[in-house]
Amino acid sequence: GEDVEQSLFLSVREGDSSVINCTYTDSSSTYLYWYKQEPGAGLQLLTYIFSNMDMKQDQRLTVLLNKKDKHLSLRIADTQTGDSAIYFCAESFGNEKLTFGTGTRLTIIP
Amino acid sequence: GAVVSQHPSWVICKSGTSVKIECRSLDFQATTMFWYRQFPKQSLMLMATSNEGSKATYEQGVEKDKFLINHASLTLSTLTVTSAHPEDSSFYICSARPYPHAGNGLAGVYNYEQYFGPGTRLTVT
Numbered sequence: 001g002e003d004v005e006q007s008l009f010l011s012v013r014e015g016d017s018s019v020i021n022c023t024y025t026d027s028s029s030t031y032l033y034w035y036k037q038e039p040g041a042g043l044q045l046l047t048y049i050f051s052n053m054d055m056k057q058d059q060r061l062t063v064l065l066n067k068k069d070k071h072l073s074l075r076i077a078d079t080q081t082g083d084s085a086i087y088f089c090a091e092s093f094g095n096e097k098l099t100f101g102t103g104t105r106l107t108i109i110p
Numbered sequence: 111g112a113v114v115s116q117h118p119s120w121v122i123c124k125s126g127t128s129v130k131i132e133c134r135s136l137d138f139q140a141t142t143m144f145w146y147r148q149f150p151k152q153s154l155m156l157m158a159t160s161n162e163g164s165k166a167t168y169e170q171g172v173e174k175d176k177f178l179i180n181h182a183s184l185t186l187s188t189l190t191v192t193s194a195h196p197e198d199s200s201f202y203i204c205s206a207r208p209y210p211h212a213g214n215g216l217a218g219v220y221n222y223e224q225y226f227g228p229g230t231r232l233t234v235t
Contacts, residue, residue: 035226040229042203042228043203043226045226048223098144098156098205100153101153102152103152
């Protein structure tokens with residue numbers, strides 16, 4: 001079955017880089033995603049990576065995928081206070097449903 | 111592009127009553143809409159998948175007679191929580207997946223992506 005796990009909390013100083021990690025068990029996923037959820041709001045898609053890619057960069061965001069270890073990470077460069085949120089990784093299989101991780105609450109220390 | 115709205119954004123109802131939540135794709139047509147629920151400090155759990163014009167597919171453990179889903183058009187899906195109880199109190203989030211055709215040529219909209227609504231907080235007293 002599908003199981004996606006993340007650390008629950010991460011604290012980072014403003015201006016530093018944040019690295020949020022995610023592990024998953026099902027290697028047949030097609031796409032892997034990172035979503036951001038601010039308090040009381042829905043989910044915002046930040047970026048996604050196709051399963052045959054190793055890395056994807058989009059401005060301050062860098063996604064690394066290690067298929068062998070089933071490990072996905074999101075690096076946020078120059079972390080700002082507006083980056084405070086819960087970050088969810090998710091995987092999908094073909095065009096089917098998303099399976100979400102447990103979420104990581106990112107707190108920025110001034 | 112790719113805006114999904116939900117209405118209401120929050121609702122308080124008495125135990126035993128029914129509540130309807132709407133999910134609309136505002137600037138694209140959605141073949142499929144998904145309904146999730148999220149408990150405090152927890153992840154999103156998929157409740158059901160609805161395709162326009164057909165019956166919804168419910169995840170294991172979700173009562174289809176309690177959570178009625180209607181997807182009558184390519185831009186609207188509704189979730190009705192029937193005979194609500196306090197344990198149904200939760201944050202309900204919908205998402206919509208664009209219909210893959212040229213008419214959805216919005217910049218930055220990917221046909222197989224899911225775009226999420228802002229959520230509806232339901233409190234049952």
